[in-house]
Every structure is written in C-alpha cells, then in structure tokens.
Amino acid sequence: MDTDGGWDFTGRVALVTGGTKGIGARIAQAFLGAGARVVVCGRTTPRVLPAAGGRSAVFVAADVRDPAAAGALVAEAAERFGRLDALVNNAGGSPDADAATVSPRFVEKIVALNLLAPFYVSQAAHRVMRAQESGGSIVNIGSVSAHDPQPGTAAYSAAKAGLLNLTRALALEWAPMVRVNHITTGPVHTPDAAAVYGAGGAASVAGVIPMRRMAVPGDIARACLFLASGLSGYVSGADLAVHGGGEFPARYLAVKAADGAM
Template sequence: MDSDGPFDFSGRAVIVTGGTKGIGAAIAGAFLTAGAQVLVCGRTEPPEPPRCGGRRAHFLSADVRDPQAAGALVDGAVERFGRLDVLVNNAGGSPDADAATVSPRFVEKIVALNLLAPFYVAQAANRVMREQRTGGSVINIGSVSAHTPQPGTAAYSAAKAGLLALTRALALEWAPKVRVNHITTGPVRTGSAASVYGADEGAAVAGVIPMRRMAVPDDVAHACLYLAGGLARYVNGADLAVHGGGEVPARFLAVRDELPGKLPGDPAGGFPGT
C-alpha cells in the first residue's frame, strides 16, 4: 500500500457491508479517520451515515445476498471514487434457532447472508482490484462460532466456518494482487447485542474471557486497519483472532469449586464474574 504511513488511507476507497451500525459503523469510522473514502451499504438507509472528524461515509442501498446487487455495490463505489482498495465483508448475523425444527427457508437465508453474500461481493471487488497497480485487500468478519459452535447456531456456525474456508481459498487464488484475510470476533458489546449477554450487561461473560472484558466495536475496527494497511502487506489467508484470548473452557469452570487452592486471576478462587 502506497501511503505516508501504515494507517494513512488518504486517496483510498473502502466498502464496508452492513456498515451503518454496530461493528460496521465503527469500521467505517476508523477508515474515515484514517483518510479513506468510505461507502457503506445496508437494506435500509440509516438516519445518519457514519461520520468522523467532519467527514462522512456514503450510503448505497443493497441486499448483498443478491449477486447482481453485490456487483452493483462495487460498481457504485468505483463510479463514485474511481477505484476500490479495501472491502470489509461485515454484514452477517443470525437469531438463535433450534436445529431440529428450523425451516429450510431460515437456513437458506442465514447461509446466504453469512457465506454467499461475502463471496459475491468479493468476486466483484476482485475484478476491480486485480487491475489496479496497488491491488487490494478483502477482510471477512467472522465469528468464534466457526471454531466453537454454541447451541442454537447450527446454520450460522456452518456458514461462518465456510467463510473462514472461503477466505483461505480466495487467498490462494487471488494473491499477489489481492490479499484476503479473516477476523475471528468473540463477544462484542454493541447496542443490538446488549440483551443477548444477560441482565448483568455482560459481566458474567467478561469473567470467562482472559482479557476480563468483552470487545468493543473499535477493537475489530483497528484490526481491519492493520490487515488493510502496509504493515500487513505479507499477511494473506490469515485468521486474526480478536476475542480477548477466547473463553475459559466450560469443563474448567464446572469443577473450579472442587479444585484445591486458588485459581488464576481471582484471589477467592474461580474467575471474576463467574
């Protein structure tokens, strides 16, 4: 990446899918702060697009599960900015669902959003990036569910595991002009996720994370700046864990009261918040 510094994205163009709120908005804001021109997309236009330092992201309505809409999103960025340097495939998610009774339509929608959509947008982005002298960078935002599925997340976990495999496959095929990397996120404290982590606002969850806190959206955004920038110019096909060290294994927590002596990190035994 040609720039005045490893986190200077002046003159660069970035797409962030699902970039109107939560983690996506933080990613968009980080790139705006770094000088990039940013296009965010979603199915519904937000009251206000991400802003930072007097600069604002542009918005384009797009359902990236549709291959034609994914292509139009990339075309829109190139038409507006004249280039495309970074794609962050952030759009995703799923409500919990019982695998025994979930409908085929639900499964199809979850796989389409979390696996097929990133593939479609990446394909369109690659067609542009591979023709540029400076190439480009694709970053897929994944989940710990790809590695350690939780109950109620069968379709989501399968799709996210596929996204990780897709990342590695595209990294093999598209290098050296286009680098493709993956971020494994753990629990992230966002407004929309607050109710998921219990009445204690996530204190118990934080207690089983080695860093003793849940991630905030900026933690993911800063990882994106690294992967997209010059310091990561030889990083390709990587899975960067942004989960605070993971979670203490349940079997360890289940027997903690039976173990002799004190456990790490808590003078009273056990882990804080558990």
C-alpha cells in the same frame, strides 16, 4: 501491493457491508478517521451515517445476498471514487434457532447472508482491485462460532466455518494483487448486548474471557485497519483472532467454581 502507507488511508477507498450500525459503523468510522473515503451499505437508509474527521460515509442501498445487487454496489463505489482499495465483509449474524425444527428458508437466508454474500461482493471487488497497480485488500468478519459452535447456531456456525475456508481459498487464487484475510471475533459489547445476554449477562460473559472483558467495536475496527494497511502487506490467508484469548474451558470453570475461586 500495499507495501507502504501504514495507517494513512488518504486517497484510498473502503467499502464496508453492513456498515450503517454496530460493529460495521465503527469500522467505517475508523477508515474515515484514517483518511479514507468510505462507502457503506444496507437494505434500508440509516437515520445517521458513520462520520469521522468532519466527513461522512456514502450510503448505497443494497441487499448483498443478491449477486446482481452485490455487483452493482461495488460498481457504484468504484465509479463514484475511481477505485476500491479495501472491502470489509461485515454484514452477517443470526438469531438463535433449534436445528431440529428450523425451516429450510431460515437456513438458506443465514447461509446466504454469512457466506454467499461475502463471496458475491468479493468477486465484484476482485474485478476492480486486480486492475489497480496497488491491488487491494479484503477482510472477512468471522466468528468464534466457526471454531467452537454453540447450541442454537448450527446454520450460522456452518456458514462462518465456510467463510473462513473461503478466505483461505481466495487468498490462494487472488494473490499477489488482492490480499484476503479473516478476523475471528468473540463476543462484542454493542448497544444490543443487553438484549442478547440479558441485563447482567455481559458481565458474566466477560468473566469467562481471559482478557476479562468483551470486545468493543473499536477492537474489531483497528484489526480491520491493520489488515487493510501496508503494515500487513505480506499477510494473506490469515485468521486473526480478536477474541481476548478465547474462553476458559468449561472443565476449568467448573473446578474453579467448586473451589470458590471464580
């Protein structure tokens, strides 16, 4: 499956969860620009839909944490366009929370959004993709928190670690018709970055990344195109790191700061 076609997604259909804003919207734009027909979802109707190449994405309201809603979302996308070639499980995220005092309800919601929802949507997508001669591709958007948790992210980090292992498990079970891959994202500079890192925080974060900048949404979008395209036709169960080389170890930074080299 997906053995040719390169970057040309003409005639193909992509579904991007959480694709109405931020990274998800940029992913949707990338698929539209490559010729795909794109469905995006969210819990509320957006004021503006992702668009590129004179075409806009189709919006379907859905709370992907609900298994029935996840199934209905995929069914509507497949019925509207007659197929589904790529799924990007992008919806996710979490505010910081103290693990010692966080409520069970909070933990349940974070795990549902970042782990269970991708599972539910992927199950529904698999039913469509396995019946297609060309199969399909699923891309899960993960986080460096799955590998290196930060304070305040216990539930989120645990869910993202689960998503990485879910990716590998599904790749084993669903090959060869459906490829399943994972992207480990580092800090991404979005319009909300100032609210997350503070007015000058983004520059400070960039200073600990070997590439000397935070990712931009387009970096993640291009990785999604690669993993959904024929250029990665033999890639499944992979974890593609899109984090600029990770972060310098704290000990290295401490030594450099003491030497006045940072």
